[in-house]
Structure formats: C-alpha cells, structure tokens
Amino acid sequence: MQKGTIQVQTENIFPIIKKFLYSDHDIFLRELISNAVDASQKLKTLSSIGEAKGEYGDLNIEIKLDEEKKTITISDRGIGMTSAEVEKYLNQVAFSGAEEFVKKYKGQNENAIIGKFGLGFYSAFMVSDKVEVFTKSFKEEAPAVRWECDGSPEYMLEETTKADRGTDIVLHINEESAEFLDADRIKGILNRFCRFLPIPIYFRHKEEEKLEEEKETGPINNTQPAWKKKPSELTPEDYQSFYKELYPYNEPPLFWIHLNVDYPFNLTGILYFPKIKQSYEIQKDKIQLYSNQVFVTDEVKDIVPEFLMLLHGVIDSPDIPLNVSRSYLQGDPNVKKINNHITKKVADKLEELFNKERKEFEGKWDSLGLFVKYGMMTDDKFMERGNKFHLFETASNAEGAEKKFYTLEEYRMAAETLQKNKEEKLVILYTTDMVQQDAFIKGAEAKGYIVVKLDTLIDPSFINQMETKWNDVHFNRVDADIADNLIDKQENLDSVLSKDEESALKGLFDLKMPGLNMTVEVKGLSTDAPPVVATRPEFMRRMKDMANLSGPMGSFYANMPDEVTLTVNGNHPIYQQVLKSDNKEMKEKMVHNLADLALLSQGLLKGGNLTNFINRSVDLMGAEQLAGAKA
Numbered sequence: 001m002q003k004g005t006i007q008v009q010t011e012n013i014f015p016i017i018k019k020f021l022y023s024d025h026d027i028f029l030r031e032l033i034s035n036a037v038d039a040s041q042k043l044k045t046l047s048s049i050g051e052a053k054g055e056y057g058d059l060n061i062e063i064k065l066d067e068e069k070k071t072i073t074i075s076d077r078g079i080g081m082t083s084a085e086v087e088k089y090l091n092q093v094a095f096s097g098a099e100e101f102v103k104k105y106k107g108q109n110e111n112a113i114i115g116k117f118g119l120g121f122y123s124a125f126m127v128s129d130k131v132e133v134f135t136k137s138f139k140e141e142a143p144a145v146r147w148e149c150d151g152s153p154e155y156m157l158e159e160t161t162k163a164d165r166g167t168d169i170v171l172h173i174n175e176e177s178a179e180f181l182d183a184d185r186i187k188g189i190l191n192r193f194c195r196f197l198p199i200p201i202y203f204r205h206k207e208e209e210k211l212e213e214e215k216e217t218g219p220i221n222n223t224q225p226a227w228k229k230k231p232s233e234l235t236p237e238d239y240q241s242f243y244k245e246l247y248p249y250n251e252p253p254l255f256w257i258h259l260n261v262d263y264p265f266n267l268t269g270i271l272y273f274p275k276i277k278q279s280y281e282i283q284k285d286k287i288q289l290y291s292n293q294v295f296v297t298d299e300v301k302d303i304v305p306e307f308l309m310l311l312h313g314v315i316d317s318p319d320i321p322l323n324v325s326r327s328y329l330q331g332d333p334n335v336k337k338i339n340n341h342i343t344k345k346v347a348d349k350l351e352e353l354f355n356k357e358r359k360e361f362e363g364k365w366d367s368l369g370l371f372v373k374y375g376m377m378t379d380d381k382f383m384e385r386g387n388k389f390h391l392f393e394t395a396s397n398a399e400g401a402e403k404k405f406y407t408l409e410e411y412r413m414a415a416e417t418l419q420k421n422k423e424e425k426l427v428i429l430y431t432t433d434m435v436q437q438d439a440f441i442k443g444a445e446a447k448g449y450i451v452v453k454l455d456t457l458i459d460p461s462f463i464n465q466m467e468t469k470w471n472d473v474h475f476n477r478v479d480a481d482i483a484d485n486l487i488d489k490q491e492n493l494d495s496v497l498s499k500d501e502e503s504a505l506k507g508l509f510d511l512k513m514p515g516l517n518m519t520v521e522v523k524g525l526s527t528d529a530p531p532v533v534a535t536r537p538e539f540m541r542r543m544k545d546m547a548n549l550s551g552p553m554g555s556f557y558a559n560m561p562d563e564v565t566l567t568v569n570g571n572h573p574i575y576q577q578v579l580k581s582d583n584k585e586m587k588e589k590m591v592h593n594l595a596d597l598a599l600l601s602q603g604l605l606k607g608g609n610l611t612n613f614i615n616r617s618v619d620l621m622g623a624e625q626l627a628g629a630k631a
C-alpha cells in the first residue's frame with residue numbers, strides 16, 4: 001500500500017471549492033459520467049486501431065445507488081487506469097487543476113468563476129466525504145488498483161483485485177448531500193444531463209437489485225439522437241418523433257433545420273419552429289445546448305440570436321466548454337460565429353420554403369410571422385433576408401373574400417398607383433381588429449386600397465421600426481382617417497352645401513364631451529358614406545397604445561384626452577332635413593346622436609357619454625313615435 005500527499009500548496013482547497021460550486025451540485029454526476037463515457041470511447045478508438053486487444057464487449061456504464069451504505073457508484077468498462085496513471089491523472093492533473101482554480105479565483109465574484117473552469121473529477125468531493133476509485137487498465141499486465149481520498153491532500157493507493165477492465169468510482173455521500181441518496185433525485189439528474197450520451201447508461205439502486213431485468217427495459221439514454229445522424233438517414237417522422245422526445249407535451253413543430261458544420265467550428269443540431277398561436281405563448285430558453293451529447297444548459301442566450309430563442313431543439317458543439325457561463329460565452333469568438341451561422345441557416349431555410357412551397361409557407365405565416373418580424377426588428381442582416389419573404393396578409397371582411405399574401409415588393413407593385421402620399425411614400429394600410437374596424441376596411445376597399453392585418457402583440461413595434469428601416473414606406477391604420485384622406489393626397493373635396501350651411505352644420509357639431517378632444521370638419525364625401533366618421537390621428541393613437549405599455553411617458557400619454565376628428569359628410573341626405581328643420585331641440589339631439597354613433601364605432605363612447613347617448617336615443621324614439629301618431 002502506498003500513502004502520499006497530493007502535490008498542492010493550499011491546504012484546504014475543498015471548502016473553497018464547495019462554497020464556489022454550491023449553486024449546482026448536481027453536476028458532479030455529469031462530470032463523472034462524462035469521464036466514464038470518455039474512457040469508454042477511448043477504448044473503442046484504441047481497439048479500432050488495434051492498440052487494445054480482443055473484443056471490448058459491451059461498454060455499458062452503470063450508476064448504482066446504495067441507500068444503506070450511502071454510496072453512489074459510477075462504473076464503466078473503459079480504458080481504466082494503471083497505478084501510474086492514477087498518480088498522474090487523479091493526484092496531479094485533477095488536483096493541480098483544483099489548486100490552480102483556487103489560486104486564480106480566490107476572493108473573486110462567484111458568478112465570474114463558475115464556468116471558467118473544468119470541474120472534472122474533483123467535483124466528486126462536493127458531495128462526498130470520501131471517494132474510492134477501483135480501476136483496472138485495458139493493458140493486460142497492469143494490476144488493478146484502489147485509490148482513496150477523503151478530500152484532504154492525503155490519499156491512499158494500493159493494489160487490489162478487480163475482475164473486469166474499467167473503473168468504479170465510489171462516492172461516500174456526505175451528510176449535507178443526503179438528497180442524492182434518493183433514487184428519483186438521481187433519475188432526475190440522469191435524465192437532465194445524460195439523456196443523449198453515446199454510451200448506454202443503466203441506473204440501479206438497492207431496492208431494485210435485479211439488474212438483468214432492468215437491462216431488458218433498456219438504458220436510460222438514447223445513444224443515437226437524431227441530430228447526430230445524417231439528414232439523408234432521417235424521415236420527417238424521425239424528426240417529428242425526436243421533437244416529441246424532447247417536448248412530449250408540445251404540438252408538432254411546423255418544420256425544422258438540421259445543422260451540420262465542420263468548419264470553422266464544429267456544430268450539429270436540429271432547430272424546430274414551433275406552432276405559436278399567440279405571441280404571449282412564446283417561451284424562451286427551449287433550446288438545449290450539448291457538448292458531445294452531454295447536456296450543458298438550456299440557457300442559450302448568448303449562443304442563439306435573441307429572436308431565435310423562440311425556436312426549439314438541440315445544438316451540440318464540442319467547441320463549447322461543458323461548464324459554460326454567461327460571462328464566458330460573451331467573450332468566446334466561437335460563440336459569435338455560431339450565432340451568425342445559425343441566423344444565416346434559418347434565413348436560408350425560410351427563403352427556400354418561401355420560394356419552393358409558397359402556399360405552405362403562407363399557411364404557416366401565423367406562427368412564422370412572429371419569428372420573421374422579431375428577427376427583422378432585432379437583426380439588420382436578417383432583415384435584409386427577411387425583406388424577401390416577409391408577408392403581409394390581407395384583411396377583408398367582404399363576403400367570399402380570399403386571404404392574400406403580399407411581400408413588400410408585391411404590395412408596392414399592387415398599391416403603387418393608388419397608395420402613394422404627397423411625399424411619394426407608399427402608404428400601407430393596416431387593421432388591428434377586423435371586427436371593430438370593419439366599416440373602415442370596407443371604406444378603404446371601396447376605394448381600391450389594400451388593407452393588411454397587423455394585429456399581433458409585436459406589430460406596433462414592428463410598424464415603428466420598419467418605418468425607420470424601410471424609408472419610403474409609411475403605415476396608416478385604416479381607421480386613422482376617412483377613406484378619402486387615408487393616403488394624404490391633399491385633394492380638395494367640396495360638399496354640396498353652401499359655405500353658410502357648412503358653418504351652420506359645423507356649429508351644431510360643436511359638442512362638449514368629457515375625455516374627448518374633438519375637431520370637426522365638414523367634407524363632401526359620397527352620399528352612401530356614413531353621415532359622420534370618427535377617426536383618431538395615427539400618431540396620437542400610437543402614443544396612446546404605447547402608453548398602455550410602459551414608463552413615465554406612458555402615463556403622461558395615457559392621461560391625455562383622446563384626440564378625435566369628426567368628419568361630417570355634407571353630402572349625406574340627412575343634413576338637408578336637419579338644416580331645414582325649425583325644431584332646435586330635436587336637431588341638436590339628432591346631431592349629437594350621429595356623432596355618438598361615429599364615436600361608438602371607434603370604441604370611444606364611454607362612461608357618462610355612453611349613458612347620455614342611451615337616454616337620448618330612448619327620448620328620440622318616443623318623440624318620433626309620437627310624431628308618427630299625430631300624423
């Protein structure tokens with residue numbers, strides 16, 4: 001037997017390491033199993049080049065929990081270690097690593113440290129009072145050895161007997177880590193970190209002694225996950241079922257992108273576009289990051305562009321270290337490259353779908369639109385690509401009307417002659433609510449304008465941003481003005497009324513209503529246009545919309561009265577009667593009702609104003625009936 005002192009100067013590194021790593025003790029299992037996987041794969045490689053002799057048999061890794069003895073054992077049938085290798089790798093490499101760690105980061109901020117350092121083998125001491133290693137090298141002449149250490153720099157190394165090649169790491173779980181003596185807890189960790197490891201992993205614990213039986217039920221991991229296969233080997237069903245494996249409760253994805261890069265960095269993975277019905281359903285952090293099939297994290301913030309966090313799936317890159325942290329990733333040049341690559345691939349895929357299967361693409365626009373718009377807003381490179389396949393969906397309530405989709409260029413071509421304003425900008429008319437704004441949509445369509453639907457949560461910001469990015473385009477909500485004025489061509493419209501009649505009419509509409517700041521104008525619209533149209537200037541309405549969202553400016557705008565323009569249609573026949581009538585009270589009531597009806601259609605008639613309208617309407621009905629009875 002050999003006793004020795006591990007070559008470190010700092011006497012008490014373990015308390016420090018324990019403290020630093022406190023936040024995620026679970027990873028000890030990932031680290032030790034990763035080592036076991038490495039050892040198994042090294043054996044495969046050595047055997048394939050003829051350096052390890054004979055059949056290597058099965059290379060299964062076994063995790064055994066013994067609640068009574070309070071141990072967790074990780075066993076592999078990999079290359080194992082000779083006595084000299086144990087000295088070298090466990091006493092020198094692993095522990096000098098630990099010492100370096102302490103020297104470098106003592107006294108520093110905890111978050112900055114975790115992730116900059118491979119935790120490796122000594123992470124075993126986060127949860128153990130004592131660690132034993134039984135190992136037998138694949139080199140046949142080498143005897144098996146047992147190594148033991150209680151976390152102090154003293155260790156013990158002796159020859160032992162071990163039937164099989166490989167390594168057993170026995171962790172004597174310490175008092176504070178008793179939680180890991182629970183089978184469900186261990187299963188949970190295995191599921192998280194080891195689900196797609198390339199070597200079969202079996203878990204057994206004392207109460208389920210029958211390992212053979214368990215073997216029949218199969219390993220806990222899928223050793224050949226879809227992303228590791230060639231796209232040509234996979235059917236759409238394979239992709240779908242892999243998605244189901246990752247997210248059992250989700251609806252099937254819309255489509256996917258298989259990533260496969262060798263140069264200048266190594267990356268594989270599958271990204272899925274999920275079905276999203278509403279923007280509030282969006283869940284970020286669904287993409288899982290792996291390093292050689294070892295789960296690293298599902299916080300992919302710095303690897304995947306912000307807007308693509310809406311995607312689901314898996315990214316695997318050995319160029320990303322196991323112990324990633326935010327601060328580490330931000331400084332990593334590979335991460336930036338990976339980021340750009342993913343953005344490009346996603347744009348390629350969308351463009352391809354758009355070009356080859358436009359109908360299908362349009363059918364998925366409800367969900368796709370969110371990614372595309374979000375991407376165009378946050379990433380100028382992506383916007384350049386997106387300009388080609390971003391779609392506007394038409395809004396039409398007309399009977400039998402079919403949904404149409406326009407790219408920006410197509411919209412421009414179709415609307416250019418009618419929808420250019422006096423500054424030569426293309427005016428895109430949109431609705432945020434097809435039901436509420438029905439009358440306005442119909443009015444605009446009657447003039448030959450094309451109204452599109454921009455009714456999702458991100459559309460208001462999308463509109464604002466695209467107006468600055470597409471510099472010859474202006475957006476106008478379809479109810480921002482009467483149809484004649486929507487495009488702002490500054491054409492003069494005359495009514496059939498004389499100047500005197502117009503000002504008399506305008507006077508009648510000089511109504512004072514709390515909470516509303518009204519401007520009245522008399523115009524000559526067509527006779528079948530409504531008698532009064534209430535509109536809200538685009539700018540003010542946007543301000544109000546923003547007010548609902550945030551900040552001190554928000555509450556400033558929220559408290560401002562609603563700006564409304566009442567456009568009185570001088571050509572409407574009803575005014576001939578109104579102007580002729582001597583009944584002042586009746587006239588005033590009618591005019592007020594006409595104004596209220598217009599406000600009602602804009603959702604601006606509230607509170608006392610609404611009550612007055614109801615009462616007045618009841619009054620008017622009575623009066624009319626009475627008038628009818630007299631005659």
Ligand SMILES: Nc1ncnc2c1ncn2[C@@H]1O[C@H](COP(=O)(O)OP(=O)(O)OP(=O)(O)O)[C@@H](O)[C@H]1O
Nearest residue numbers: 035036039080089090093094118119120121122167
């Ligand atoms: N199960 C095992 N079988 C054979 N060798 C092992 C085993 N576990 C550890 N080793 C040896 O001990 C060395 C040190 O392990 P450790 O986990 O500390 O570092 P690492 O695996 O090299 O790097 P990392 O810090 O990324 O884990 C390994 O490189 C390997 O040579």
